[in-house]
Amino acid sequence: MDKQTFLLVENLSKSFGNEQVLKKISFTLEKNALMAILGRSGSGKTTLLKCLAGLDSPDFGEVLLSQQSIRKLPPQSRGVVYLFQEPLLFPHLNVYENLAFGLRLRKTTDSVIKNEVEEMLTQLGLTDHAKKAPHQLSGGQRQRVSFGRAVMTKPRLLLLDEPFASLDVDLKAQMQELFLELARNYDITAIWVTHDLKEALMMGTRFGFMQQGSLRLYESASDFVSDSQTGVQNEIAFWKGVLAQEK
Amino acid sequence: MKRILKILGVVAFALVMLLPFAFLGYWALGEGWRFPRLWPDRWHTSAIESFFSGKFLESLLLSVVISISVAVFATALGYITAHYVGYHRQRKWLLRIAYLPFVASPVILATCLLFLWIKLRLVGTLFGVVLAQWMFAFSFAIVFFVPFWSPTIRATEELVYTLGGTARQALQKVLLPMSVASLRICFFQTFLMSWVQYGITLMVGGGKVQTLPVLVYFYVNEANVTFAAMASLLLTLPPLLLLAFNKKYLWNENG
Numbered sequence: 001m002d003k004q005t006f007l008l009v010e011n012l013s014k015s016f017g018n019e020q021v022l023k024k025i026s027f028t029l030e031k032n033a034l035m036a037i038l039g040r041s042g043s044g045k046t047t048l049l050k051c052l053a054g055l056d057s058p059d060f061g062e063v064l065l066s067q068q069s070i071r072k073l074p075p076q077s078r079g080v081v082y083l084f085q086e087p088l089l090f091p092h093l094n095v096y097e098n099l100a101f102g103l104r105l106r107k108t109t110d111s112v113i114k115n116e117v118e119e120m121l122t123q124l125g126l127t128d129h130a131k132k133a134p135h136q137l138s139g140g141q142r143q144r145v146s147f148g149r150a151v152m153t154k155p156r157l158l159l160l161d162e163p164f165a166s167l168d169v170d171l172k173a174q175m176q177e178l179f180l181e182l183a184r185n186y187d188i189t190a191i192w193v194t195h196d197l198k199e200a201l202m203m204g205t206r207f208g209f210m211q212q213g214s215l216r217l218y219e220s221a222s223d224f225v226s227d228s229q230t231g232v233q234n235e236i237a238f239w240k241g242v243l244a245q246e247k
Numbered sequence: 248m249k250r251i252l253k254i255l256g257v258v259a260f261a262l263v264m265l266l267p268f269a270f271l272g273y274w275a276l277g278e279g280w281r282f283p284r285l286w287p288d289r290w291h292t293s294a295i296e297s298f299f300s301g302k303f304l305e306s307l308l309l310s311v312v313i314s315i316s317v318a319v320f321a322t323a324l325g326y327i328t329a330h331y332v333g334y335h336r337q338r339k340w341l342l343r344i345a346y347l348p349f350v351a352s353p354v355i356l357a358t359c360l361l362f363l364w365i366k367l368r369l370v371g372t373l374f375g376v377v378l379a380q381w382m383f384a385f386s387f388a389i390v391f392f393v394p395f396w397s398p399t400i401r402a403t404e405e406l407v408y409t410l411g412g413t414a415r416q417a418l419q420k421v422l423l424p425m426s427v428a429s430l431r432i433c434f435f436q437t438f439l440m441s442w443v444q445y446g447i448t449l450m451v452g453g454g455k456v457q458t459l460p461v462l463v464y465f466y467v468n469e470a471n472v473t474f475a476a477m478a479s480l481l482l483t484l485p486p487l488l489l490l491a492f493n494k495k496y497l498w499n500e501n502g
Contacts (some may be wrong), residue, residue: 084406091425103396
């Protein structure tokens with residue numbers, strides 16, 4: 001493992017009954033990199049993230065984070081935050097308290113919490129919504145709070161499981177931009193799984209394609225685009241066909 | 248005309264709903280009534296005086312203690328057990344098993360278990376009655392709480408863990424606050440189940456544990472209509488108070 005490697009996943013395997021969901025998954029990730037993993041439903045993406053977060057136990061394999069094994073650590077000791085498809089804001093807490101949640105768990109002082117939450121509210125563009133309850137927010141605002149809450153705990157690794165799947169196209173684009181900005185500001189290292197080709201290409205600095213429990217890695221975006229299995233070529237052919245018909 | 252009919256409808260509805268209570272009050276405070284007269288010979292307060300002088304109060308307190316014990320243990324343990332059932336791979340099967348005490352009549356099941364209760368020397372004891380009533384209330388609480396432990400709640404719980412929270416913090420700071428309404432309703436329901444329980448109490452209590460429902464039937468058998476009516480009125484009091492305290496949750500007044 002070279003010094004630049006921040007996350008190392010080696011031969012990670014997982015079965016549910018007779019079905020092997022993860023087949024010897026291996027990859028590495030550098031600090032501040034964002035790996036986009038494309039895959040269809042049932043390809044094993046969510047199981048991979050859950051194994052990395054400690055919410056599922058792999059049958060075999062190893063996971064090293066900053067050169068230390070985290071495989072046997074409980075989720076709360078890993079420093080790995082897993083964000084679900086839904087924002088999952090705590091309904092009994094307002095926006096301010098939702099953002100402060102992770103810091104309160106760590107018994108951070110009130111003054112530090114106040115400074116950090118206010119800064120985050122500004123970054124998220126939610127300063128006027130601090131006292132609102134989650135049900136008073138729009139879908140995009142809820143997702144922003146969810147991101148902010150995760151980022152505020154300064155996770156060593158952030159795992160995102162199709163976080164924008166339920167948003168419309170415009171909102172999705174805004175959120176993608178916001179996330180990239182947050183990732184830059186807070187030095188986020190992340191794995192982003194999606195079934196959306198465009199999103200994978202927009203968000204990733206590294207690329208992978210998951211199919212039937214196996215992960216294929218790509219050296220660059222162009223390799224990812226060139227591979228017929230990812231579906232990018234089909235997409236390009238489709239749009240070319242549409243344009244040709246127009247002419 | 249339409250408005251008058253509406254008002255009459257409301258009045259008729261209120262009368263039908265309140266009539267049993269009014270009738271009980273009439274029996275408790277009236278004396279010497281004969282059909283077809285409308286009013287009794289005289290009104291008296293001897294039943295109320297008797298209440299404060301002993302037996303009623305004793306039964307009332309006993310009923311409160313039993314019902315609160317049943318409700319607290321059934322709600323707390325039902326909540327925890329439903330967490331296990333709700334997240335289990337065999338959730339459907341476990342839930343079906345939890346339904347079983349409802350399939351059998353409580354009295355019939357209690358009759359079948361009476362031998363066990365006798366062997367354990369629980370018959371005629373307060374603990375025996377609480378345990379027997381708890382069995383059914385616990386089963387109800389599990390069935391009640393299993394839908395709460397949905398995939399969304401599980402994801403929320405897991406999110407707390409990855410944000411750095413322990414199981415205890417997840418329970419205290421997220422799960423319990425999110426389930427306050429369900430906990431209150433379950434407590435209320437299990438309290439009521441225990442409060443009106445007659446058959447099991449009589450069988451397991453062996454006549455020694457005289458809760459209010461047992462007392463009512465005792466007076467009915469004695470043909471003591473006044474005392475039976477008074478005890479019945481008292482029987483309705485705590486549930487009404489609980490209803491008033493929990494109206495926000497029971498009727499979802501917040502919308």
